[in-house]
Amino acid sequence: MAGDAAFREDIRHWLEENCPASMRTPMATNEYPGGGRRARYRNSDTKVWLERMAERGFTVPMWPRRYGGGGLDKDENAVLHEELRLINARPAHVGMGISMIGPALLEYGTEEQKTEHLPKIARGEIWWCQGYSEPNAGSDLASLRTQAVEDGDDYIINGQKVWTSGADNADWMFCLVRTDPNVSKHQGITFILFDMATPGVSVKPILLISGLSPFCETFLDDVRVPRKNVVGEVNKGWTVAKRLLQYERTSIGGIGGGNQRGATLEEVAAKYVGLDNGIIADSVLRENITRHRMNDSAYALTMKRSVEESATGRAPGAVSSMFKYYGTEQNKGRHELLLSIMGTQGLGWGGESFDTAELENTRAWLRSKANSIEGGTSEVQLNILAKRVLGLPD
Ligand SMILES: Cc1cc2nc3c(=O)[nH]c(=O)nc-3n(C[C@H](O)[C@H](O)[C@H](O)COP(=O)(O)OP(=O)(O)OC[C@H]3O[C@@H](n4cnc5c(N)ncnc54)[C@H](O)[C@@H]3O)c2cc1C
Structure with missing residues (x-):
């Protein structure tokens, strides 16, 4: 356990008072606490939880207070997360704002961009x-x-x-544009921000076979964006873009390491395969689950150490690719294990023979x-x- 006892006591007390009971259950798949101008909450506690956590700066605990953060150091941050885990609290806030563009702005944004x-x-x-x-x-x-072409104090993007x-629900986009087509491809790229309500931005959801449209085509026709929305230097956007990808990859990699929502592998095995004297009856399955859990733990500890040792305390550099690679393999491996435990009950698409958890x-x-x-x-x-990382030749 990390941290100062008085701080821990304060956090524990605050969580006890402020985390609604329904936020201490596994996250429902259709309840995404991403916020935004068009946010709709199926459970009103999701909004309450987001607002209370934001009030204390705990949606971004390590950001400076002047930017809406909690101003916590890494030990305090560890205490907060330990206490949140102890009460099974759902994340109060998720999305590209806190995990990607926010950290990139902290490193590369102007004071005006940070404050805004x-x-x-x-x-x-x-x-x-x-x-x-x-x-x-x-x-x-x-x-x-x-392409973005300069026009007075603005850029015109096409x-x-x-x-x-x-994109169909988003309020703002962080975008890569080409501002100089006459230099090598990694140069001449600029990182720019704009409001999705700007004239000329149109979004067309891509319909998947599942009937869902989680992503879109976004068309940019003569979109006028003020020059002050450029993050970092004009034509040097590749540097910002790569750093943001490191934040993204660390964040995606985080889905490995036992951070998944819902029932544990052991609970699912107890339900579908059964227990023998309190242990999973099938010895092969038991071994596979144990190996997976050991890899999860080793991975989570390596990631924690590496993030803490990084310059910003938020994401390592090129090593983030290792986390992206391994974390996603772990997550895919967990789902394959779940299938082997649940058998045909893990393959339902609809109908009465499957319950909601099985369909999800x-x-x-x-x-x-x-x-x-x-x-x-x-x-x-x-x-x-x-x-x-390994320094091998191209
Ligand atoms: C769920 C999801 C959400 C996404 N969300 C966003 C988003 O919000 N915004 C956004 O901008 N993009 C998003 N993307 C796009 C994503 O970044 C790209 O799909 C990804 O970078 C791969 O590009 P591609 O699809 O064009 O595949 P390609 O680049 O065409 O690759 C095809 C195949 O070739 C392989 N390949 C390509 N080059 C090499 C190489 N040099 N060496 C070895 N193998 C290679 C790839 O690994 C892949 O298997 C999303 C994608 C998914 C699946």
């Missing part, structure tokens, strides 16, 4: 989306062609983004396959590790 955006991110007032990928720029992101998660499990299993694509594919992470 960070408190709104901390309070969940604005939902952000990421305009990186384009029809011909995915793994080779630096080939992006969306082009198309794709796979923009949540099938969808979560399919969704886990995308983990090793989003935020940069596993192959790309291995390339980065080979080059930037």
Whole structure:
């Protein structure tokens, strides 16, 4: 256990008073506490929990107080998270604001940008989306062609983004644009922010076979954006873009390491396979679950150490690719294990022979396959590790 006893007592008392009972249950899949102007809450406690945590700066505990954070140091932050785990508290706030653009602004934003955006991110007032990928720029992101041309104090942006998660509900986009087409592809890219309500921005959800549309095509036609919305230097956006990806990859990697929502593997095994004298009856399954849990623990500890040792205390550098790679493999492995435990009950798509948790499990299993694509594919992470961490030749 980390930290000062008085601080821990204060946190424990505050959580006892302020965390609603329904927020101490596993997160429902249809309750996404991402905030934003268009947020709708199925459970009103989700909003209450977000507001109370934001009030204390605990949605972003380590950000400075002046930007809406809690101003905690890493030991205090560890205490807060231990206490949240002890009461099984749901995350009060999730999304690209707190995990990606917020940390990038803390490092690269102007004071004006920090003051304008960070408190709104901390309070969940604005939902952000990421305009990186384009029809011909995915793994080779630096080939992006969306163009921004200077016009007085503004840029005029034209082009198309794709796979923009949540763009149809987003309030603002952080976007990569080409500002100089006459230099090598990694140069001439600029990182810029704009309101999705700006004239010329249109969004078309991509309908998946599941009937859901988690991501969109985003079209940018003569979108006028003030120059002051450029983050970092004009034509040097690749540096900001790469750092943001490290935050994204650390965040995606975090889904491994036992951070998953819902029942544990042991609870599921007890239900579907049964226990013999209190232990899982099938010895092969027992061994597979134990191995998975040991890998989860070792991985979670390595990640914690590496994040704490990083310069910002929030995300390591190129090593974040290791977390992205391993964390997503662990998460996919967990879902495969769940399938082997649940058998055909883990493959239901609809109908009365499956309960809600079973139907959600099938969808979560399919969704886990995308983990090793989003935020940069596993192959790309291995390339980065080979080059930037192991120093192997191109
Ligand atoms: C669930 C989900 C959400 C997403 N959300 C967003 C979002 O919000 N915003 C956004 O901008 N993008 C988003 N993306 C897009 C994502 O970043 C891209 O899908 C990803 O970078 C891969 O690009 P691509 O799909 O064009 O595949 P490609 O780049 O065409 O790759 C195809 C295959 O070739 C392999 N490959 C490519 N180059 C190499 C290489 N040099 N070495 C080895 N193998 C290689 C890849 O690993 C992959 O298997 C999302 C994707 C998913 C799945």
